[in-house]
Amino acid sequence: AMTDVLSAEDIKKAVGAFSAAESFNYKKFFEMVGLKKKSPEDVKKVFHILDKDRSGFIEEEELKFVLKGFTPDGRDLSDKETKALLAAGDKDGDGKIGADEFATMVAES
Template sequence: MKILDILGAGDINSAISECKALDSFDFKKFFGTCGLSKKSMEDLRKVFAILDQDGSGSIDKTELKLFLQYFSTDARVLSDKEAQSMLSAADNDGDGKIGFEEFQRLVHF
């Protein structure tokens, strides 16, 4: 499964374009622009599985840094600050990772 099976290429390209500059990534805006915030629970689970590269059931900071590259292979890596910002916004249980329920809340933030 690829993210392009779930989201439109044009929407993804628009979302990636909005955060090309270092430290310009805004996850709320990104999820809205790429259309993820309007997707079903099933589609969110599919995207979560793609982002959870190691299959651990959660997304860690290393996976978050590569976040944009899961949407577009030529996208930049998130800065530590950007990855930490997204992690801090989502990590309700304080384990340093984002589980599916936390991801779902983050997407609909």
């Protein structure tokens, strides 16, 4: 579970901070949720939790529900937010975010 890696309090605070539509900022979110200061192993654990279908990638459909991956009451991202998040993370242009790309996003935040 996400709370094995991150504190429930940080998750709640971070998800709550972006509850307004079109407000999602992944850099601020990763920082607030405490992911930025985690080890590469922990970042990978979070990646695998978000990779719901275990494909080894976080696809656009999964990105839409990224906040729900942190907490069940997280909102869905809008199409615009989802596409912006994908564009920010998808360095090789294959339309999805791999584990290394995710780690890079976290490091950049």
